[in-house]
Every structure is written in structure tokens, then in C-alpha cells.
Amino acid sequence: MVANPSQADFDKPKRESVPIDSPSTLQKLIGRREFGPLVLLIVEIVAFSLLSTTFLSTGNLSNLLAFTPEMGMMALGMTMLITAGEFDLSVGSVFGLAPIIMWTLFNQEVMSLEAAFFVALGMSVLIGFFNGWFVTKLKIPSFLVTLGMMMVARGTALYITDGFPQRTWRADSALTEIIVGDFYIGEFRVYASLLWFILFAVVLGFLLTQSRFGNWIQAAGGNSSAAHARGVRVNRTKIMLFILTAVLAAYAGITSSIRVSAANPNSGTGYELEVIAMVVIGGTALMGGYGTIIGTIIGVFILRMMRNGIVMIGIPGLAYNIFIGAIILGMMALHSWLERRHHSGT
Amino acid sequence: MATELVRMENINKFFGRVQALNNVNFTVYENEIVGLLGDNGAGKSTLIKILSGAVLQSSGKIYIRGQEVDIDNTTDAIKHGIETIYQDSALVTQLSIARNLFLGREPLKGPGFLQWMDQDKMNVEASRLMREVGITKNIPPTTPISALSGGERQAVAIARAMYFDSDLIILDEPTNNLGVEETHGVLRFVRNARDSGHSCIFIAHNIHHVFQVVDRIVVLRRGEVVADDIDPKQYTVQEVEEVITGMRVM
Ligand SMILES: Nc1ncnc2c1ncn2[C@@H]1O[C@H](COP(=O)(O)OP(=O)(O)O)[C@@H](O)[C@H]1O
Numbered sequence A: 001m002v003a004n005p006s007q008a009d010f011d012k013p014k015r016e017s018v019p020i021d022s023p024s025t026l027q028k029l030i031g032r033r034e035f036g037p038l039v040l041l042i043v044e045i046v047a048f049s050l051l052s053t054t055f056l057s058t059g060n061l062s063n064l065l066a067f068t069p070e071m072g073m074m075a076l077g078m079t080m081l082i083t084a085g086e087f088d089l090s091v092g093s094v095f096g097l098a099p100i101i102m103w104t105l106f107n108q109e110v111m112s113l114e115a116a117f118f119v120a121l122g123m124s125v126l127i128g129f130f131n132g133w134f135v136t137k138l139k140i141p142s143f144l145v146t147l148g149m150m151m152v153a154r155g156t157a158l159y160i161t162d163g164f165p166q167r168t169w170r171a172d173s174a175l176t177e178i179i180v181g182d183f184y185i186g187e188f189r190v191y192a193s194l195l196w197f198i199l200f201a202v203v204l205g206f207l208l209t210q211s212r213f214g215n216w217i218q219a220a221g222g223n224s225s226a227a228h229a230r231g232v233r234v235n236r237t238k239i240m241l242f243i244l245t246a247v248l249a250a251y252a253g254i255t256s257s258i259r260v261s262a263a264n265p266n267s268g269t270g271y272e273l274e275v276i277a278m279v280v281i282g283g284t285a286l287m288g289g290y291g292t293i294i295g296t297i298i299g300v301f302i303l304r305m306m307r308n309g310i311v312m313i314g315i316p317g318l319a320y321n322i323f324i325g326a327i328i329l330g331m332m333a334l335h336s337w338l339e340r341r342h343h344s345g346t
Numbered sequence B: 001m002a003t004e005l006v007r008m009e010n011i012n013k014f015f016g017r018v019q020a021l022n023n024v025n026f027t028v029y030e031n032e033i034v035g036l037l038g039d040n041g042a043g044k045s046t047l048i049k050i051l052s053g054a055v056l057q058s059s060g061k062i063y064i065r066g067q068e069v070d071i072d073n074t075t076d077a078i079k080h081g082i083e084t085i086y087q088d089s090a091l092v093t094q095l096s097i098a099r100n101l102f103l104g105r106e107p108l109k110g111p112g113f114l115q116w117m118d119q120d121k122m123n124v125e126a127s128r129l130m131r132e133v134g135i136t137k138n139i140p141p142t143t144p145i146s147a148l149s150g151g152e153r154q155a156v157a158i159a160r161a162m163y164f165d166s167d168l169i170i171l172d173e174p175t176n177n178l179g180v181e182e183t184h185g186v187l188r189f190v191r192n193a194r195d196s197g198h199s200c201i202f203i204a205h206n207i208h209h210v211f212q213v214v215d216r217i218v219v220l221r222r223g224e225v226v227a228d229d230i231d232p233k234q235y236t237v238q239e240v241e242e243v244i245t246g247m248r249v250m
């Protein structure tokens, strides 16, 4: 234990903090925060496929993969933001507002669809900047700032449209094909949004774990004053993540509006909490300092499959929230138990 | 005579009507460990907080290598080469040893704006630094701070200060709540830091710890310096204790 012989006459240490024998690959896998959620996902898939013959059918899986990327994109942004110690309740409203802006501008023939697309994204940049600025510069908790923004954005969408959905059917352009065009692999219908989701996940996963920006995100969420003292630009990092989250929510909302051929001013209502649930179920720490993109992807699938699966096995969809709530509670208990077990001995 | 590193001149500090520091003159020379002693409430923490940017003096000046400087916040202090080791707060416990060591100064690799952290370099350097500071246990540099003991955390903070060439490393009660071996570890880290050319201010409740490690002792009493050049080799613990309590005048 003590390599230096001059240390040998010291008292025995009272405690050992780090095991020196290196754990096996299996132990490492089990020790990861994504392990619990992964097990739950596998159990879910097995259970639903045993209880329903159609759960694993091509049709159902295509269906499942159509909407999942839209929630998933929001969850990716939220993962980064929560890791930095903040969260955003306005994503559901931005998901609703962005396509309203885009389609209203296009339908009223104010501008081309492409231009309207960028105006809608530009608006989400402003919303994210505004959220971040209020949180970091005015030191108002993100709960209050983004709650306010949630109402402003939803109210704007309802006001612009008088509460009516916007037409999107004139929209067969290259842009809509790029965003959410579909194609078939055999019988399997795939939307381009799935590919975009995978791309975003890879880029953000790399950013979070491999880049300096990612180190700053984790430090900002873990101990922002220590990070600041080391020269980390904590406020700027958080503002950029608020912008990222808003842009991804806007993009997801636009994707959704093209796919279902409707831009409804109420769409996205309640998504903010479901997205936050996906993120924390996957293992990201709600109070910041640790985040996992892989865990979030697992969390997204856990909740989406739950919603899909309980309908497939004949449980009324209205019971969905019972299951979601139970999963959240169970997962939080698991993470907290693992955390305490990990820290016992230090 | 050794070269002067930091000089605090006529420092006064009031907290409302309480005068925590009264016309204090305090100098740290290059390459020495200064022990700062004094009873509870003597003003030790206040004095070093002024140096580390956590507290602003009511009046008085600070010179670094003869140049007057303003230290308004922690970032200023770090920029001027003054690093304070707190028992906990200066590290991000969720991040690994290596990521903490290089936080804010991460080495990068890769082309142009598409750069990522050079984690291999960070890990290799972190291992070397941990050995250099005197950690003899083989702790992987990817270990999160939360899995380290109090003494090991201080080793990380001291290693960071050494690596980024802080001239002055301040430790306020670093041995509180530490076990015997951990305490010896911290004393060893401090000695290693001095031997590689850094100066240290060492504050400890336990006067024996101070005697084991410092080159010179300064005593504060009720906000005033009552002795500033006690050689621990020439005085006993008992005699210095008398200075601290005011029974002996130097
Ligand atoms: N933030 C503060 N507000 C008011 N009084 C303070 C504050 N910090 C320290 N003091 C007072 O200043 C004096 C010196 O305190 P301190 O520097 O902490 O002493 P030491 O570290 O030597 O025990 C004490 O009387 C203490 O009560």
C-alpha cells in the first residue's frame, strides 16, 4: 500500500478511498450510470414483445421511430443544459411556436419556405439567448425564467394563429425532404429526422465528453464558482447551451409539423417535463455536473416505448402517466442508491 | 537576504465596527514556507483572504515582486500567481483528477476550430504531477475527485498550483479533519512544493504541524502582528504558544 519506505512508520490509514485493483470490463459496465436504464429498456422490450405479437412488427417499429427523434432532439439539448446545472421549461412551447412562425410567414407569402425556416430558427436563438441572459446576468433561477418564457412563447403561438392550426400541405420542397423526407429500407419506413437525430447525438456526445467546451459544461454544473476561478466562462457556456436547447426544440417542432402536415399552436404542450424525465431517467444528474448522451438516448426510448407498448398490449393510453411516474421514481431511487453505495467509504 | 515575493503593507480591515486587522505588515520571501499562527479570531483567515481575493482590505497596499497590485477577486489572485487551497471548494468533485488539474487550461489537439481535449496528455501529466506532489498510492488520473479522501483532494489542488506555476500557495487549516497519515501527506506536499521553488503560507490549528514544516513563523494577536521572524529551530512549541496567548513578548 505504501510504496515509499519512509512512510512505513506512519499509523495505519483509517480508510481507503480508491480501490487499487482495476475492475473488470463487466464491473465497469455495471458501474456506469447508463447500466440501470439499459437494463430497464431491455426488460421493457422483452416484456412488450412477449405480451404483444405486433410490438416488434415492422409497422410498429417504423411508427415508433417516426416520432422518437423529435422528442430525442429536445432531450439532447436538455442533457447538455442540465449537465451545466440549468434546465429549460420553455422547450415544449418553442416546439409549438417555431413551426407556427415558419408556416405563417410562408402561407402569408411573406417569404420563401427556406427563409421562413431560418427566421424561425433565428427566433429560437433569441429565445435561448434571452433565457440564458436572464439566468446568468440577472441571476434569476432558470425555473422562473423559462416558466415565463414557456408562457410567452405559447401565448405568442396562440395569438398569431387565433388558436387555429396552420396549413402545411403546400410544402413539398427540397428543405422538407432534407428535414424529414421518408424512404424505405425493405418494408421499413425511415424518416430523415432519424438520421439527423443520430448525427446530433454523435456531435453532442463528442462535444460533451471530448471537448474543452464539454469539460466546461460539466464544471459549470458541478461547481460554478471553482470553475469561474479557473477562468472558465461559466455564463457564456450556459447562454450557449440555452441557445442550443431552444434551437433544437424549434428544429424538432418544425420537423414534427412537416411530418404530420400540421402546425398546431398547442403542439408540444407538456413535452418539457417529459423531456426532462427522459434526461434524468437516463442518468444525467438533475443538479448538474454529470451528463450522458447515451443515457439520454436510452431514456428517450424507455419512455417512447412505454407509451407505444402499453397501447399495444391493450392498456388504455390514459394510464400512461402512471407508468411514467413509476419509472421516474424507480430510476431516481436506483441512481441515489448507486450514488450512496459509490460514496460509502469516502 | 532572500528576495521578496509578496509584501502586504499597513493592511487594515474592518467588518462593520470590528477591526479584524490593525496595520498589518506581512512579507513572504521566495522559496519559503511561512507559518501564520494566532488564536481563534486573531485575523489569520482574513489576512490570507485579502491575498486570495476573497476579501477586500479596508486600507493598505499589496506588492508582488515590488510592483503594487490590486487583488479584487480570486481570478485576479490566480493571475498574479497566488493560489489558495481550500479544503473542498476549489475542485469540481464530479470531474476526474486530470480534468480538474487542467480545468480552464485544457491542452487541445486536432485541426483548427475542430479541436478536442488532449486527454492522453492530460492523464499522463496528471499521473506525473500526483507522484511529484508526493502521492505514493497508484490512483488513476481518471478517478473522480468525489472518490478521493480529504488529503488527496488537497494534493490535487497543490499539484495544480505547482503545475501552473503559482508563486505563492496558501493553505488555511489544511490539516483539519485529516487522519495522521493524511496529515503527514499534506505536510510532505507542502515541502515538495517549496523544494520545487514555490512559497507557501501555512495556517494550522495544530502548532506541532506548523513546527514540522515551516521555515519561519509569524504570529497575529487580535489583528496585530506580534512576531514576524520566529525561527522554529530556535524556539520551542511552548515558547511560541506563549507568544500567541500574549504571555511572552518578542
Ligand atoms: N465576514 C465577516 N463578517 C464579520 N466579521 C468577521 C468576518 N470574517 C471575520 N470576522 C471577524 O474578524 C476577526 C478575525 O477573524 P478570522 O480572520 O477568521 O480569524 P482567524 O482565522 O485567525 O481565526 C474575528 O473577530 C471575526 O469574528
Ligand SMILES: [Mg+2]
Binding pocket: B044, B045, B046
Ligand atoms: Mg481561520
